[in-house]
Amino acid sequence: MTATQYVGKPVSRVDGRAKVTGAAKYAGEFNVPRLTYGVIVSSTVAKGRITRIDATAALALEGVIEVLTHENTPRLAWLDRSYQDQIAPNGSPFRPLHDDKVVYSGQPVALVVAENFELARYAASLVRVEYAPEPHQTNFDDAMAEAYEPPTGRAGYTPPPKPRGEADQAFADAKYQVSAQYATPTEHHNPMENYATTVAYGEEGKLTVYDKTQGAQNVQAYLASVFSMSSDDVRVISPFVGGGFGSGLRPVYNVFLAVLAARQLKRSVRVSLTRQQMFTFSHRSETRQEVRLGAARDGQLEAIIHEAFADTSTFEDFAEGIVNWSGLLHQCDNVRLEYRIAPMDVYTPADMRAPGATQGTFALECAVDELAHRLGMDPLEFRLKNYAERDQNLDKPFSSKELRECYRQGAERFGWSQRNLEPRSMRRGNRLIGWGMSTGAWEAMQDKAGAKATLHVDGRLIVGSATADIGTGTYTIMTQIAAETLGIPLERVEFQLGDSTLPFSPVEGGSWTAASVGTAVKEVCEALREKLFKLAGKIHDSPLGDATLEDVVFENGEVRLHRDSARGIALTEILRRSDMATLDEEVTAKPKMLEQSGYSRHSHQVTFVEVEVEEDIGMVRVTRVVDAVAGGRILNPKTARSQILGGVVWGISMALHEETLSDHAFGRFMNHNLAEYHIPVNKDIPEIDVIFVHEDDTIVNPLGAKGLGEIGLVGTAAAVANAVFHATGKRVRHLPVTLDKLL
Template identity: 60%
Template sequence: MSTTNHIGKPTSRVDGPAKVTGAAKYSAEFNVPDLTYGWVISSPIAKGKITKIHADEVLALPGVLKIFSHENVPSLAWFDRSYKDQVAPGGSPFRPLHDNEIKFSQQPVALIIAENFEVARYAASLLRIEYQEEKHETSLETKREEGYEPGSGKTGYMPPPPPRGNPDKAWEEAPHRMEAEYVHGAQHHNPMELFSTTAQFHSDGKITAYDKTQGVYNVQAYLTKIFGLKKDDCRVVNEYMGGGFGAGLRPQYQVFLAVMAALELKRSVRVTLTRQQMFSFGHRPHTLQYLKLATNADGTLAAVQHHALHETSQFEDYTENVVNWSGMLYQCDNVKLGYQLAKLDVYTPLDMRAPGAATGSIGLEIAMDEMAYEAGLDPLEFRLRNYAEMDQNMKKPFSSKKLRDCYHQGAAKFGWEKRTQAPGSMRDKDGKLIGWGIGGGVWDASQMKSAAKASITADGHLTVSSAAGENGTGTYTIMTQIAAETLGLPIEAVTFKLGDTDLPEAPLQGGSWTAASVGTAVKNTCEALGEKLLKLAQKMDDSPLKGAKLEDVEFVSGQIRLRTDASQSVVLRDVLQASGETKVEADSSAMPNMLKQQPYSMHSHNIVFAEVKVDEELGTVHVTRVVNAVAAGRILNLKTARSQVLGSVVWGISMALMEETVMDHKFGRYMNHNFSEYHVPVNADIHDIDVLFVEEEDDIVNPLGVKGIGEVGMLGVAAAITNAVFHATGKRVRDLPVMIDKLL
């Protein structure tokens, strides 16, 4: 309908100026009237009971308004145990301040409300709470024999497919075999912005919650259910988010505490968690993976067996799709996949960028490297020999798959043909060992139900809105591009609004589905608006568009004109002025076309080439080059898409070499719960990163032809680096992250 081309161009972020000038407001920056401040008290023990809270001496402090605990929490604030938020796993969600039972270390046990932040923090340092401690268990290693298979129907979880072929026999009879266990410890999301809620209490009893979340409608549903509020009485807003990575998919306990206190005190309340408390909810689970691969004499896979065991809490069965990818990424007729959970005295793990796949790709892709060496094959050649032309798990063809092109283009860019096979055979001019490794992955291409609204005013300015999220991925920008292209307007003539329950409903921002889901709704809505504008244009005196159908016209440069004769046109601003309308509006929604999609398996793919340099004497590892080749359908914005993959690579470096939350099992507590000791990459750790987007057309996944990239870009990075370390040193590290002591 439009010939103004914005989609695909490397457009700068439309929200960039607001962020760099400070105009963008985050959840803890809304200065609402009559504001009070809350400070959360965290449990120092991992399991037990609260026996006494010495509240009186703290309540006597000037400025302290209230101390909430299980002893005085309002009866209003309780809800059915079966209630779940949109991404809750099976079991009973954690209910803050529900009773005196301690289920995990750093559990919130009290909330102090004061007139200002400093008094609340000081009061918290004085509050004495007595506990009766009980024996806890936080070590996954002790639960190896107690794993259990989760039931089906868990949110977002697909049980592994049944075994195919005869994997045990095929493994025993194959000429080349390997088996190994791979371990990756817990990780925490650690976005820059702390989790915070400013709960504004209005004189009519309504609440506006400015909350850090990746889904405003999810938080609204949670709050209305708990507090018995009507939707119209509970607005949730999040227009800007300083990083989420999945931590904001579920409502976190600070939003519950802030709204509870605001309703009880009939005053506005802000609750902000500390950096230490950011380690008290949700994390990528500690996982043990056991793999057995076997290869025929011709280098084709004879058998794949992949089993994973990971932690969950005592009160919920958190599940991830860790092993399923191993049955679809490579061609193999003998496959057995297994997945189990083990209950520990920790908070429920939580989706963290590429949940399941990021973990599973570490095990599978390191095992593939080991198998290639066992079979005497180059790791890239080994993958090409086992290229999967269809999804054997689902017995379906792929809607599109350009992974082979990723292999070839990535290898050419990296210079893979210069690699020598033997470990320790490559050095730089300074004598450092050089290692080259690869790893890849596959991620679902999903679309969710979404809605949007659009309006254009007499001055020709278009406003489009949907309650989508923006945690730094570029949602503001790509939705502006889609709207501008659909109606033929310049970028600066379009405003996109998001993150507010007063706007049309959109799904959680997760799963790499926002562009496909909300983008399609925006496109549909702008097309509906275009149809209204055409009808108004046809009512104008001497309109050159009389009798034209929507498919006969195009929207370009602020005009509607005939496709067959560009001189026959009308200016959009003239259309509105002639109609007498000050504004024209339209709304629409988008749902996946199940009839069209059902016969296919829909996924993004990637391959990562990594170079490391290792100091032979010190054991230090530096990632000096990375090439990440991605096949993810149509790329809406080359600049923001590249930025997404750059961030993925940085995180992959972090997973491989640095990032690990260390649990002291004596205390059942994460000990490095700060930015000082929880190590993530800094500028000096990051060197050359090249991102390649392979051309891939797919009209099945959605009308825009887009697939998600935020998660697939992270897959295989940690494995590629770990494999490169082996190529450099000859030492195979299977317990990540790769620390110096593991190489010396």
């Protein structure tokens, strides 16, 4: 892109007004005539069989239409394959109301459908379910005995690299060693908007499914496959998503149940989850990790051994990259990384913002801090000493890596040089002060994606792709890219997404949307540009004469000669003079695999954190954060900053608050509401200073953007834990760092 009229500017969200005025409709807000309401009954046992379901009292209420259970659901698709969505792990996907088996606590066991919501909810409370429970396993410390290496082949999962050098020997020989065990708990995504589906039952049984999802086409394909419907008979629409964080990458059971009921009853149905039920379909895997690091006296890192265990369900092999980062973040020639998963009687974990990276980086970056402390070395100096110039996992150069600049600018902004090395050496009144830091990385991925663009004779440009905007700013940056490429004022551009009938897009996740869909939008607008230019050339007395595409510029809704800006023509005029109401183009943008494959493509980040700890009662407060990010080209500094802020808040949350507690006697998550499952409140979050360092990258994708959804979170929890150590001299290796661990 040559001009930068819109891209790179802090444009406010184009959908902001709709959101704050309530005009933006979410899945549970679409109203259709004669809508019925489904309320889900959830299992209270973790494992066993349903021996009896008594729905008599529920069905006796006037207005209750049906109680769907495994006993009366129709036979659906048979093969596991039919239930495997785009990003399903290996295994046998959970099928709601399939049979009498209970495989986790909170599993949907019945759906009560009634003429109104209140009635459905009341009726659901009257359904009696009896179980023959069987012994269950939800205690990860015990489940680990059954751990195995996850099968490879899941889309998006890269197994740990093969060992390099002689890690165990190098560790044994190292002058300075750290060997420590770390643990991270189960966490739940808990977006503000609960999952919901409204199915509009149409003529001849055609379904319009308003669903909360991060991938409208993923859900559409799943429904078509499970219910053996023609692709044309089910359309999934998801214009707004009130937070996803990975919980909506796969179809959630409410969409299955709503469609099931709509087809059974030939009625429109809405099914929404309660907050408790938000804890019944996906979680961040619980981990136990051992990290061993060895270093020479001068701080040279000589060995990294990182072994991680994480949970999965009994029916799917969920895998994520937890240890891989340990071979990437710092220069080290002797590395051994291992990763195993162990089944428990829980629902399958799911990707959750910076999946794998945030658990693994917590362990590694705390261990690095421990090692630097043992060496009596500043942790920043230690990281600079072991700066990785190449990706040693892949043995490839980085497409770009401005982490050194992140270290420099971040440290300067934070005032890191004033840090006293000694723990417990800094105080403010009767509070201990601690400064900690950590590094993180995330992959800069680009996936195949499509987009279409239509220029209308009235000057409006409509661009669309079936992606989602989960709050990240997709609507806004795609609008910017389109406006920029075609030189059309921002207000005249409309971007459409969240509709399965739009051109193909991968699910929105992995921080790849800006790169993937953004490239598609750029390319489709470029193609349209070319088409417009050709049309202009055919116009009688074209003001552009015999100019080539290189000779012109698209600006303010016109195409003009570079040399002579007086000579030009409005894009609408081109259409009018060509007798056309609209002009369309559609493309599928594919990553340049060959060019990209020679490089390791990552975003990088460093977090500096200050905490205050009240020594007598252990209360911790984060008082300052500086987060410096190398994320390629920043398409919109405003939405970009928000992404990093959100990531940092998550990191603080992970460090100090979040933990889903399971009572192993019941195999059940017990703090399943937002009063007891803690995330930070406003008062827990200080000013967060976000720095984007300049980073040019022509390899990652034509936009040079690396994606920012995850990178703000990756290293933050470790930085907080390291700051707590610096404040108190206490090393808490089991998250979250709650005050009882500091007394």
